[in-house]
Amino acid sequence: MKNRTWIKGLAALCASAAVACGGGAGPQGGVAVYLDESQPIEKRVEDALSRMTLEEKVAILHAQSKFSSAGVPRLGIPEVWCTDGPHGIRPEVLWDEWNQAGWTNDSCTAFPALTCLAATWNPEMSALYGKSIGEEARYREKDILLGPGVNIYRTPLNGRNFEYMGEDPYLSSRMVVPYIEEVQKNGVAVCVKHFALNNQEAHRHGVNVVVDDRALYEIYLPAFKAAVEEGGAWAVMGAYNKYKGEHCCHNRYLLNDILKRDWAFDGVVVSDWGGTHDTKQAAENGLDMEFGSWTDGLSWGASNAYDNYHLAAPYLDMLRKGEASMATLDDKARRVLRLIFRTAMNTRKPFGSLNSPEHLTAARRIAGEGIVLLKNEGGVLPIDLGRAKTIAVVGENAVKMMTVGGGSSSLKVRHEYTPLEGIRAAAAGKAEVIYERGYVGDVTGDYNGVKTGQDLSESRSEAQLIADAVAAARKADAVIFVGGLNKSNHQDCEGDDRLQYGLPYAQDKVIGALAEANPNLAVVIVSGNAVAMPWIGRVPAVLEAWFSGSEAGNALADVVFGAVNPSGKLPFTFPVRLEDNSAHALGEYPGGDTVTYNESIFVGYRWHDKERLEPLFAFGHGLSYTTFAVGNVKADRTTLASKGSIRISADVTNTGDRAGAEVVQLYIGDEQSSLPRPVKELKGFRKIALDPGQTQTVTFEITPDMLRYYDDAKGAWVAEPGAFTAYVGVASDDIRGTVGFELK
Structure with missing residues (x-):
């Protein structure tokens, strides 16, 4: 394994020398703007891109080892190193193999699984988690942390649910953003995964997911959207499965249309390991960095295994023959360079730490609260x-x-x-x-x-x-x-x-x-x-x-x-029986070549509410060693203008004999929708700590955009005028007060 600290130090030394001499390292010559960290990143990216050869642009798009991709040595641009997450920094592995490298100094802090983090219902814990794991990734000289995961909990049989944040898109959205922000303050990119519809492990490499647009936009995409637009994620990982007949790692609709066009994502799309299947689709449909194809490493030869990747020699051959767009290549290379300048070439990032007492304390605190x-x-x-x-x-x-x-x-x-x-x-x-x-x-x-x-x-x-x-x-x-x-x-x-x-x-x-x-x-x-x-x-x-x-x-x-x-x-939700889960009640799991989400938007508590099923334990449920009273639920007005807001408030009192914390949850139901909608949907939550006898007023602000649903016939988000109900409670089945209001 290469000594990255030495390599980066050498690159920085070369960079300093180049800037000091006013010279460049590329075919254009001139001042090396790309090496000057005082310059805007976009200006540096364009300068570096202008100096790269065709072969160098292609070389940075695919793996050179199990978990790294090449830089541009001639220009002093370092390679990119990834590490598995999202609960801790995976031990170093051998160059071409999954097995560990046998280091004695790569033991990490194992943080709680993301289900536990989500169960805290506390964005402050998410920020602490991101800060801590980001420091560990930085200490280990990693540029991309392969996580967090925000796929939706569709069935309790999914073997990978423990890596995700539950069944509700709003909860996942609010919990993922602080994680991302704090990780990336360390100069380490998150790689939000698995985009999208990766909700089962059975047949995961080839199953084609058939889902209506309402469910796609209302349930399965919001957490990814928040990660990109609010969290500013620098990388997104494609999923193994198919959608609309195309593998998600090179899916035109998901990657080009939604992620890059609609959400203005400026980072890199990373393939899941072994998730790339077609050179032409990888070239045209939004993939930027290819990893893990032929994941047994050296089966194609010790000297050129990685040259056979789809975004390697086959792509280069297409470009030379004029069969692939040079503009698209430049877009991919531009994104990878932007990532490198944010991470590997960022000399101002903190040093980080590994398995420190502070990180162990954070892990214990998050686990206890979850x-x-x-x-x-x-x-x-x-x-x-x-x-x-x-x-x-x-x-x-x-x-x-x-x-x-x-x-x-x-x-x-x-x-x-x-x-x-x-x-x-x-x-x-x-x-x-x-x-x-x-x-x-x-x-x-x-x-x-x-x-x-x-x-x-x-x-x-x-x-x-x-x-x-x-x-x-x-x-x-x-x-x-x-x-x-x-x-x-x-x-x-x-x-x-x-x-x-x-x-x-x-x-x-x-x-x-x-x-x-x-x-x-x-x-x-x-x-x-x-x-x-x-x-x-x-x-x-x-x-x-x-x-x-x-x-x-x-x-x-x-x-x-x-x-x-x-x-x-x-x-x-914990259903009483497996058949009480909507994916199983409606018969489409696990599928074969295709799986159809017949339940549409009615996932988790939405299905239980619709069918009036009593859960074993409801979404949002959790007891305390003290007791809380939630009451006096009221609104400051009962009419919501199209550009206004309503404030919903409730008084929370610790009625027990010890200090504790309660999560007050706001759900909203649409009483007059022209399309089927859930009885209620989570739209807000607050976690408050109270001493015995203490009372605190919790306030939520409702705006018209919180009332929207996706109209698949119109291809747009719609907030219909009419009657709505705000539900305030401490679980989806434990509502303590309601308020009706009207959207004008």
């Missing part, structure tokens, strides 16, 4: 260490590391605090903590050469494991079961979807037996997806703990013992 208290009857949680002298912890997920595996988000950490470690550390000197396995899931711990080092082998039978767990539960004052999913194939993992909605490894049996053995049972689900809970009526307390990264165990212990009062809210 954990969702789903149920808590009888005050089982938090566990009082003054009373509970023996605590039984049961479940494989209490000890299994979750940072290794799951696909491209797999990481290498210095240490991952497991739930059992966190619980034991918090209870030390106060209570005895005993552990039983309960069930056997996946005993492996190896991904691309990164090994957990854990020995999870087990000789006991299923019956014996349950019997031993029950025996421990009977003699304990409190029981914590830690189960859920893991990062294995067909669970929460890239490349495959889940095969069942229920918990794997016979966990339902274990939970049922524990519920009979001890009424003081708390079930902790570690997952990035909703799961079935046939035992929910017999279990008094349930936590959704997500994949929470390096500090997972400590963050969980903070919540379990009350050091942190939970305030997370679900970013997606």
Whole structure:
């Protein structure tokens, strides 16, 4: 692996010399404006472009190794280096292979999965996340962070849902923007993915998604649009799947028409690794940088494998024959140069840091704020260490590391605090903590050469494991079961979807037996997806703990013992049955060559509202160890002019005995639409912290653009005059007040 610090230092030295001498390094000569950081980026880009040969322009458009692309050595323009994310900086890999390079100084901080970040419902946490992971990427000399992901949660079987921000486009939009802004302050580009309609792993490389324009514009594009227009993302990654019969990595409608024309995106479109399939389409349909084609690296020869990429020699040949547009080539090269000047050639960016105490603290804080208290009857949680002298912890997920595996988000950490470690550390000197396995899931711990080092082998039978767990539960004052999913194939993992909605490894049996053995049972689900809970009526307390990264165990212990009062809210609906999910109710999943989104705009809570289905746990649901009253919902006027606004306010009071935070949610319903619309849609939220007895007024501003829907017949956004209802509550199924108003 090349020493990039030395290379960039040399480039900077050459640049200084060129500027000092007033000379250029290219065919035009003259002052090298492109090397002068005091000049506007666009002026530098045009100067550099004018100095490049045809071959140099093509060379910067495709990979030169597994995760890098070439610069222009003759001009002192450095190469571009990418790293997988979006939950941490992936360990260094070999030049042509997926396996790690064997470095000893590339252990990162594993931040919580993006489902956990979304569950904080707090843009401040998103900014902290972006700042922290951006500093780690900068320290590792990375130019592009391959994330965040904002694909919509369409089905709970999607193996990659844990990498995304849930089912609602508004929530995803508001949470992704601060992440992007803070990452890019480090001189590191985000690469928002996967654009677009990548909502399943089954058949992901070729399935053609058929979706109506209303669903496309209202559900599946808004978070990408916010990332580009509000977040200022410098890169966007195309998806593997097809749309309108074209692969999304070179899709004319998505990339040229929507992204680059309508949204005025000035960054680069990066292919997903292996997502490019056709030279002519790659040349004409919006792709700028090609990575991972023939991802087995050297199968085409050690010296020229990357020259065979679609945007390499085949594209160059088309250009020389006049079969491809030179203007389009210049647009691609211009975009790549703009990226390089923003990242690799930005000498003013901060130094960054890796796995620092501050980053570990941030990871723990985000995880603690994202954990969702789903149920808590009888005050089982938090566990009082003054009373509970023996605590039984049961479940494989209490000890299994979750940072290794799951696909491209797999990481290498210095240490991952497991739930059992966190619980034991918090209870030390106060209570005895005993552990039983309960069930056997996946005993492996190896991904691309990164090994957990854990020995999870087990000789006991299923019956014996349950019997031993029950025996421990009977003699304990409190029981914590830690189960859920893991990062294995067909669970929460890239490349495959889940095969069942229920918990794997016979966990339902274990939970049922524990519920009979001890009424003081708390079930902790570690997952990035909703799961079935046939035992929910017999279990008094349930936590959704997500994949929470390096500090997972400590963050969980903070919540379990009350050091942190939970305030997370679900970013997606937990249906009672898989058939209550709209993608499954209407029969089009997973498809084959084609999958049709028959449910259209009715995704998640929108479908539950429409069909009046009671969820297992609703979108936006999350409890606290205190209680909140939300009332006095009112509007400052009941008529909204076409260019005016209405203020909706509500009083929130902490009616309990401890400090906590509540997320007040604003939904709006259109009562007189000429086209079908959801009963209500999320249009605002505020997270507020209150001391016991404290009251605060929360205010939302409603403007006409918040009332629009996409009219596919007109090809335009429309806000129809008529009656609307504002719903204020603390979950999509827990509305505390409504106000009617009219759009004139």
